[in-house]
Amino acid sequence: xxxxxxxVLFQGNNLWRLFQGLLxxxxxxxxxxxxSIVFGFLFGFVMxxxxxxxxxxxxxxxxxxxxxxxxxxxxxxYFGLARTFNLNLSGEVAALIxxxxxxxAEMGDLVRGALTSLPKHQFESGxxxxxxxxQLFIYVIIPQILRRxxxxxxxxxxxxxxxxxxxxxxxxxxxxxxxxxxxxxxxxTVPSAAIWIYGLIFxxxxxxxxxxxxxxxxxxxVWKE
Numbered sequence: 052x053x054x055x056x057x058x059v060l061f062q063g064n065n066l067w068r069l070f071q072g073l074l075x076x077x078x079x080x081x082x083x084x085x086x087s088i089v090f091g092f093l094f095g096f097v098m099x100x101x102x103x104x105x106x107x108x109x110x111x112x113x114x115x116x117x118x119x120x121x122x123x124x125x126x127x128x129y130f131g132l133a134r135t136f137n138l139n140l141s142g143e144v145a146a147l148i149x150x151x152x153x154x155x156a157e158m159g160d161l162v163r164g165a166l167t168s169l170p171k172h173q174f175e176s177g178x179x180x181x182x183x184x185x186q187l188f189i190y191v192i193i194p195q196i197l198r199r200x201x202x203x204x205x206x207x208x209x210x211x212x213x214x215x216x217x218x219x220x221x222x223x224x225x226x227x228x229x230x231x232x233x234x235x236x237x238x239x240t241v242p243s244a245a246i247w248i249y250g251l252i253f254x255x256x257x258x259x260x261x262x263x264x265x266x267x268x269x270x271x272x273v274w275k276e
Contacts, residue, residue, distance in 0.1 A: 059244040060251060065233050069248075072226035073255050079146050079225070080212045086147075087154025087211070088204070093153050095162020109159070116156035122217050124149045129221045142223035150211055157207055165199040166192075205267035207258045216256075226252055 060066050089266065098109045116124075129145035134137060140148075177187040219227040230248045237244045 057247050059176045059233065059237050059241050063274055068229050068233070069226055069251060069255070072224060072229035073259075075223065075225040076141075076212070076215050077259065079143060079150065080208075080219065080224075081216050082147055083150035083154055083211055083215075084208050086151040087158045087207075090151075091155045092162055093165060094159030098163040099166050104161075105150025113156045113160055116153055119148060121153060121214055122220065124152070125217060125221050142218060142221045145211060145221060146215065146218040146223060150215065153214075154207065154211055158204065161200055161203050161207070162196065165196040168199060169195055202271040205263055205270065208258055209263045209267070212260055213256060 060069075086210045094109065097105060098113070100106055100109075126144060128149050129140060129142060133145070147223045173191060173195075174187065178184075182190070215225070216227050218225060219231070222228075224232075230252050234245045236246050
């Protein structure tokens, strides 16, 4: 009698391996998000520079990242750059580079949008009250930017977490790759294993992303009131 697909999850250390794979996914996502927030915030200010050439170059970078699919960028960095320049890049490092590039571009555009949405008179009023430019940004501009930015930034985080599933195609042993390995090992003896394995992976992504998504909705609702 064949084992049921559900039993495969509890055979050996299969379940533990899936959670270890999820941890790899979360680690890459969190590192990419932190880098994206820090440098994306700076990139947003660069995009509003008074120098036209700087704004044009920033816009070119943004459009390049948006037009290029993340999967193609992964292949370019992992296979293209590594072989062309003889770099010893692991799949994890390549994924971190690509998702950070993507996150910085998207976060920068969100910051740019938040900055340009602020009424100009707030800048002028702050300076007229005797605030220095540093004080103006710390006490007036940045708090308003964060209020406009945070719900969209949280939404970007969920997109980044979900999109990290692409790194399975460059050999990173994350949760989807582990699931594929377990399915392949039981392909002949337990053909129904796939639905249970992928079903659990779905629940894992849901458990990570749903609270973040709800937080985004809550922030939008609270700050609109």
